[in-house]
Amino acid sequence: MTPKIAVIIWAIGLVAWVVIRIPHQRRARKTRVASNAKTLGDRLALAAATMGLSFIPIVFVATGFPAFADYPFQSWLGWLGFVVEVAFLCLFYASHRQLGRNWSVTLEIRQEHKLVTDGLYKFVRHPMYLSFWLWAIAQACLLPNVVAGAAGLVGVAILYFFRVPQEEAMMRATFGASYDDYARHTGRIVPKSW
Ligand code: SAH
Numbered sequence: 059m060t061p062k063i064a065v066i067i068w069a070i071g072l073v074a075w076v077v078i079r080i081p082h083q084r085r086a087r088k089t090r091v092a093s094n095a096k097t098l099g100d101r102l103a104l105a106a107a108t109m110g111l112s113f114i115p116i117v118f119v120a121t122g123f124p125a126f127a128d129y130p131f132q133s134w135l136g137w138l139g140f141v142v143e144v145a146f147l148c149l150f151y152a153s154h155r156q157l158g159r160n161w162s163v164t165l166e167i168r169q170e171h172k173l174v175t176d177g178l179y180k181f182v183r184h185p186m187y188l189s190f191w192l193w194a195i196a197q198a199c200l201l202p203n204v205v206a207g208a209a210g211l212v213g214v215a216i217l218y219f220f221r222v223p224q225e226e227a228m229m230r231a232t233f234g235a236s237y238d239d240y241a242r243h244t245g246r247i248v249p250k251s252w
Contacts, residue, residue: 059136064200065119067136071143071196072112075150082154082161095165095228103220104164107190110213115197118206127204139199142192149189153178157186165221165228173233175240181249183240184222188247190214222246 117123154161156177160168178185194210201207229237244250 059133059140061131061136061202064131064136064139064202067140067143068115068197068200069119071147071193072116074147075193078147078151078154083163085159086162089159090169091162091166092169092171093167093232095224097165097224100165100221100224103217107213107217110209110211110216111190111193111197114209115201115206118201118203124203124205127206129202129204131202135199135202139196142199143196146189146192146196149178149185149192153186153189165225167228167232171232173229173236173240179244181244182247183226183244184218184246187214187218187222190217191247 156179157174160171160174162168182188191214194214197210198207226237226241233240
């Protein structure tokens with residue numbers, strides 16, 4: 059693999075992310091919200107993930123900045139990035155489909171919100187956030203620049219560690235014992251029995 063192909067794979071991943079998300083974003087706009095647990099902190103965490111997974115790598119790919127952080131491209135790392143990118147997109151697509159009308163970009167409970175416990179959600183409580191981790195790992199493998207590579211990992215870490223406790227508290231407040239029982243049988247991003 060060449061550095062150019064690696065950048066193309068990374069760019070296709072970014073476009074695919076937008077294409078997968080658009081119909082869910084449209085439907086979410088039409089689905090009534092019953093309550094929300096949105097905070098300024100959560101918005102900032104989402105902004106950090108967007109910076110790390112989109113803004114900073116786009117600047118790097120478009121301008122080569124910051125060149126001081128470049129390192130020699132490794133073909134095997136590019137191939138690894140490709141495999142992880144495909145896994146990211148599969149997981150991202152499937153988790154949106156399985157959450158259906160219960161999906162929100164922020165912390166919201168929809169009217170007639172149902173607790174999803176099947177499909178990927180039978181194994182882990184946060185398959186979509188797991189897909190974000192894979193996306194960040196793929197980015198770090200595909201872009202041979204320490205800053206652009208690490209930006210995704212830092213952005214996802216901020217979103218994940220800030221949001222997950224709040225999201226789980228919101229789900230617990232809404233679904234009570236059913237969520238406790240669900241959480242007992244699942245891991246956050248790694249299945250429990252592993
Ligand atoms: N954390 C999940 C979902 C991310 S989308 C994942 O990583 O796959 C965030 C929204 O999904 C939250 O606002 C919440 O309303 C909803 N949500 C999270 N887990 C859910 C579940 N098991 N069933 C239904 N809705 C869920």
